[in-house]
Each structure stands twice: as C-alpha cells, then as structure tokens.
Amino acid sequence: DADVTQTPRNRITKTGKRIMLECSQTKGHDRMYWYRQDPGLGLRLIYYSFDVKDINKGEISDGYSVSRQAQAKFSLSLESAIPNQTALYFCATSDPRQTTGELFFGEGSRLTVL
Amino acid sequence: ILNVEQSPQSLHVQEGDSTNFTCSFPSSNFYALHWYRWETAKSPEALFVMTLNGDEKKKGRISATLNTKEGYSYLYIKGSQPEDSATYLCALGNTGGFKTIFGAGTRLFVKA
Numbered sequence: 278d279a280d281v282t283q284t285p286r287n288r289i290t291k292t293g294k295r296i297m298l299e300c301s302q303t304k305g306h307d308r309m310y311w312y313r314q315d316p317g318l319g320l321r322l323i324y325y326s327f328d329v330k331d332i333n334k335g336e337i338s339d340g341y342s343v344s345r346q347a348q349a350k351f352s353l354s355l356e357s358a359i360p361n362q363t364a365l366y367f368c369a370t371s372d373p374r375q376t377t378g379e380l381f382f383g384e385g386s387r388l389t390v391l
Numbered sequence: 392i393l394n395v396e397q398s399p400q401s402l403h404v405q406e407g408d409s410t411n412f413t414c415s416f417p418s419s420n421f422y423a424l425h426w427y428r429w430e431t432a433k434s435p436e437a438l439f440v441m442t443l444n445g446d447e448k449k450k451g452r453i454s455a456t457l458n459t460k461e462g463y464s465y466l467y468i469k470g471s472q473p474e475d476s477a478t479y480l481c482a483l484g485n486t487g488g489f490k491t492i493f494g495a496g497t498r499l500f501v502k503a
Contacts, residue, residue, distance in 0.1 A: 383434055
C-alpha cells in the first residue's frame with residue numbers, strides 16, 4: 278500500500294462545483310503539502326501545513342482552501358471550480374527531522390473542470 | 392524569485408545510449424538540490440539529494456553531480472533502458488525544505 282494516498286485519482290467536474298481532494302499518509306510525518314502540476318511548468322506549492330494547527334499559503338493559494346483534520350490527513354478544496362484549475366494535484370509529506378527536505382508524494386489526483 | 396531551469400524539455404534515446412541532462416539554479420542562497428524520478432501515473436520518487444559543492448551521487452546506472460558555485464547539476468544515465476523512461480525533476484530546497492522550487496522536468500523516452 279502507498280504511504281501517501283490521494284482520493285480521488287481522477288475527477289471530472291463542472292465550473293462552479295465544489296470539489297475536495299483528500300490526502301492521507303502513514304509515514305508519521307508532521308509536514309504535509311499540496312502541489313499543482315501543469316504541463317511545461319514545475320510543481321507549484323498551493324498550501325502547506327507543519328502540524329494540525331498550522332496552515333500556510335503557498336505560491337498559488339487563490340481559489341483553494343485546505344483543512345488539516347489530523348496529522349495523517351490533509352484535504353484540498355476548490356470552493357467553486359473553474360476551468361483553469363484543471364491540473365494534476367499532488368499531496369506530499371516531509372519529515373522535519375530530515376533537514377534536506379525530501380518530499381514523499383502521493384500518486385496524484387487529476388482534476389478536469391469543464 | 393528563484394527559478395530552476397531544466398534542459399532539455401524532452402529527450403528521445405535508444406536503448407543502450409548514455410544520456411545526461413541539466414538543472415540550472417541561482418547559486419546564491421543554496422541549501423539543497425533534489426532529483427526526483429516521476430513515472431507516469433505514479434508518485435515522484437527521490438533519486439538524490441545533494442548539499443555540498445562537488446557532491447557526486449550514484450545509484451546503479453544513474454549518477455548526479457552538483458556545482459553550487461556556478462549553479463548547476465547534471466544527471467547522467469549510463470546505458471539507458473526502457474524502464475528509465477520517466478520525467479526527471481530537479482528541485483531546489485530551502486532550509487527546512489518547506490519551500491522547494493521545482494523545475495519543469497526533463498521527459499526521457501528510451502526506445503527498445
């Protein structure tokens with residue numbers, strides 16, 4: 278089983294709909310991240326969380342919100358999806374004791390907004 | 392704004408060819424340089440992390456070097472195999488790693 282699990286893996290929705298992408302991890306890491314991947318661009322950070330009570334905006338947080346329900350769970354919400362949010366979304370974790378910041382990724386959630 | 396550049400964007404090689412690609416980054420404020428391997432429909436996985444100028448890392452047929460003074464890293468694959476086909480991501484990590492900046496990746500296709 279994957280250490281970082283994302284659901285759903287694929288989702289097609291319509292403009293204006295609310296969408297939640299969920300991430301759970303069994304690595305016991307405190308730090309969790311949501312990234313977005315678009316063709317021709319590097320992964321871009323949407324939000325990150327250092328623990329259950331900590332939420333931080335990343336580079337491209339507009340139009341997104343997150344919830345850290347537990348150490349193991351970090352969900353990403355699109356309150357009113359729009360077509361330019363069509364992308365591949367990755368959840369990742371890291372161990373703060375590992376100062377080089379290696380990230381451990383889920384398999385991605387592909388979202389299409391029509 | 393930090394920018395991580397990778398070249399080429401894509402590369403087609405024959406099985407058995409050796410190949411290399413480049414990651415360029417600003418040499419100021421360097422902390423750590425990561426290489427990740429990402430196969431389609433799978434999770435990106437860390438290959439190497441390097442922190443010191445002159446670092447060289449090797450894993451099987453894949454190796455990487457780091458030059459922090461001039462701001463580049465090379466990834467080498469010796470004797471490419473079809474299973475090496477993937478996107479190779481370079482990323483610049485800050486202290487603590489929570490603001491990692493990714494390059495757009497090099498997509499490698501190895502033809503049998």
